[in-house]
Amino acid sequence: MEFGIFLEDAAQALATGILVGGAYALMCVGLGIIFGSMRVINFAQGDFMMLGMYATYYLATSALVGVFGLYAGPAVAALLSGPILFAFGWLLHKTMISRVTGARVADMDGGGGYAQLILTLGIGLVLQNGGLILFGSTPIAVLTPLSRQSWEVGTVLLNQARVVAFVAAIGIAALVNLFLTYSRIGRGLRAAADNPVAATYMGVDVTKAHRIAFSLGVAVTAVAGGLLASSQSFQPYIGIDFVIVMYAGVVLGGLGSIMGAFWGGLTIGLVQQLSTLFLPYQLQNTTIFLVFLLIIFFWPQGMFGRVSERT
Amino acid sequence: MLRIRELSVHYGGLCALDKVSIDVEAGQFVAIVGPNGAGKTTLFKAISGTVGPSGGTIEYKGRDLLAVPPHQRPALGIAHVPEHRQVFPSMTVLENLQMGAYAPAAAAQWKRSLELIYELFPILAERGTQLAGTLSGGQQQMVAIGRGLANVPELLMLDEPSMGLAPAVVDMIFDRIQQIHKERELTILLVEQRAAEALESCDLGYVLETGRVAMVGDNQQLLNDKRLQQSYLGL
Ligand SMILES: Nc1ncnc2c1ncn2[C@@H]1O[C@H](COP(=O)(O)OP(=O)(O)OP(=O)(O)O)[C@@H](O)[C@H]1O
Ligand SMILES: [Mg+2]
Numbered sequence: 001m002e003f004g005i006f007l008e009d010a011a012q013a014l015a016t017g018i019l020v021g022g023a024y025a026l027m028c029v030g031l032g033i034i035f036g037s038m039r040v041i042n043f044a045q046g047d048f049m050m051l052g053m054y055a056t057y058y059l060a061t062s063a064l065v066g067v068f069g070l071y072a073g074p075a076v077a078a079l080l081s082g083p084i085l086f087a088f089g090w091l092l093h094k095t096m097i098s099r100v101t102g103a104r105v106a107d108m109d110g111g112g113g114y115a116q117l118i119l120t121l122g123i124g125l126v127l128q129n130g131g132l133i134l135f136g137s138t139p140i141a142v143l144t145p146l147s148r149q150s151w152e153v154g155t156v157l158l159n160q161a162r163v164v165a166f167v168a169a170i171g172i173a174a175l176v177n178l179f180l181t182y183s184r185i186g187r188g189l190r191a192a193a194d195n196p197v198a199a200t201y202m203g204v205d206v207t208k209a210h211r212i213a214f215s216l217g218v219a220v221t222a223v224a225g226g227l228l229a230s231s232q233s234f235q236p237y238i239g240i241d242f243v244i245v246m247y248a249g250v251v252l253g254g255l256g257s258i259m260g261a262f263w264g265g266l267t268i269g270l271v272q273q274l275s276t277l278f279l280p281y282q283l284q285n286t287t288i289f290l291v292f293l294l295i296i297f298f299w300p301q302g303m304f305g306r307v308s309e310r311t
Numbered sequence: 312m313l314r315i316r317e318l319s320v321h322y323g324g325l326c327a328l329d330k331v332s333i334d335v336e337a338g339q340f341v342a343i344v345g346p347n348g349a350g351k352t353t354l355f356k357a358i359s360g361t362v363g364p365s366g367g368t369i370e371y372k373g374r375d376l377l378a379v380p381p382h383q384r385p386a387l388g389i390a391h392v393p394e395h396r397q398v399f400p401s402m403t404v405l406e407n408l409q410m411g412a413y414a415p416a417a418a419a420q421w422k423r424s425l426e427l428i429y430e431l432f433p434i435l436a437e438r439g440t441q442l443a444g445t446l447s448g449g450q451q452q453m454v455a456i457g458r459g460l461a462n463v464p465e466l467l468m469l470d471e472p473s474m475g476l477a478p479a480v481v482d483m484i485f486d487r488i489q490q491i492h493k494e495r496e497l498t499i500l501l502v503e504q505r506a507a508e509a510l511e512s513c514d515l516g517y518v519l520e521t522g523r524v525a526m527v528g529d530n531q532q533l534l535n536d537k538r539l540q541q542s543y544l545g546l
Pocket of ligand 1: 346349351394504
């Protein structure tokens with residue numbers, strides 16, 4: 001009897017973990033695009049996600065998105081936060097990030113890493129404090145009737161808001177992957193990531209490629225945040241928790257691999273939910289790191305690290 | 312086609328090129344030889360725009376090349392096959408070749424280019440889906456040259472295509488370069504440390520030493536030069 005209840009709990013945690021993991025996977029894909037293309041150390045990614053959540057919140061409550069109704073509205077709002085944050089990322093790269101990345105810093109101390117660290121930490125701080133002023137500190141969530149409805153599969157309850165977020169996240173991740181794999185721009189981005197100098201010899205404008213990659217990465221993570229916002233309350237400081245989740249996911253999947261980032265993120269979501277079976281809620285993030293350390297111990301390249309390269 | 316005048320490049324305080332003047336006429340095969348550190352790669356980088364010169368001019372088909380941003384130079388018909396091959400390791404052989412056709416004009420001819428590349432290097436046709444980083448050195452060089460050809464260039468610049476390859480492979484690569492030059496009347500600018508092979512194939516040769524042009528001449532002049540024979544040709 002006891003064991004039966006445990007199995008039911010486990011099945012529930014597994015299902016919730018996979019559903020939550022979808023949004024985590026997408027946000028890791030966003031960070032993975034940026035890190036994979038530019039090797040930039042970016043600690044503001046969690047705060048970009050926070051902006052995506054607020055953008056989704058305000059869009060969802062706006063008259064414009066209101067026409068989509070209570071059910072589709074929040075998902076549409078999350079998608080629309082993408083283009084907005086894409087523009088934001090573009091501007092940020094143009095005015096600041098490009099000064100500490102790319103060819104012009106290759107000769108700097110630590111390949112520009114220190115400057116990137118300070119700059120993105122600074123951007124993160126500005127966004128957090130700016131968010132506090134603009135949005136206030138009260139936790140909010142994107143309200144949708146779906147959050148309170150579930151589908152039942154056997155004993156397992158599937159929260160409808162989470163299912164919608166999961167499906168959207170997988171769809172967007174697949175589209176992004178198709179874009180990077182098969183489009184001309186996608187090939188250019190990957191070439192610029194592999195070897196920026198050789199990419200220039202092919203005719204790739206590497207600075208522009210980086211700008212596209214950065215903006216796309218910001219947008220993808222923002223949409224992931226927006227999708228998560230209907231089942232998770234948030235405040236301007238939420239980025240701090242999530243930047244850690246994102247880095248864990250990206251490193252877990254193998255730095256530089258987009259598919260890896262996806263599976264890494266999904267794994268993190270799963271681990272987080274499964275840990276609630278055994279451990280108090282407060283230890284969720286500790287568990288993530290425990291599993292993270294274990295995986296890195298056994299697979300230093302990450303689960304989906306690149307094939308070893310000849311030089 | 313290419314007129315370089317008094318080109319100088321400095322890396323910090325170090326002078327890598329000191330007032331170098333070089334001419335390449337359309338349809339010519341021009342070789343540049345010289346010891347390590349002579350500035351050969353630097354010259355190529357200046358032509359492609361990945362290093363900025365401190366003085367001098369580069370004219371390509373009558374236009375000021377230095378005014379063209381580096382990433383727009385391939386579209387003018389300049390293909391640079393760089394030192395150490397520099398294939399894109401995490402992309403497949405086919406994707407690498409296709410990167411050569413990144414400029415829109417070259418992309419329009421991509422299908423035909425690919426056929427010609429596979430004709431030249433049949434092994435690449437079998438390796439289309441293999442990641443370029445896992446190829447052997449010789450195969451990577453074929454990819455690098457194929458990638459250059461996919462740009463449908465008028466001027467093909469090759470930086471030490473023989474580096475680190477077995478003698479038989481080197482012969483094959485040089486054969487192919489000759490073949491490309493003759494059959495397609497492509498203008499070739501070749502940098503090589505293997506002076507003998509390079510000078511034999513060329514119409515015009517330059518000897519670069521510590522950033523200066525030490526000698527210019529057609530292949531007979533250079534191959535018969537006593538000093539050159541001693542220091543470069545091992546005769
Ligand atoms: N990025 C750089 N920073 C500083 N010095 C450089 C740089 N690149 C090249 N040099 C220096 O410039 C000089 C010319 O180098 P370059 O690579 O052009 O020579 P090379 O003729 O191609 O030699 P090799 O035959 O060994 O390839 C060398 O003294 C080299 O040390
Ligand atoms: Mg060199």
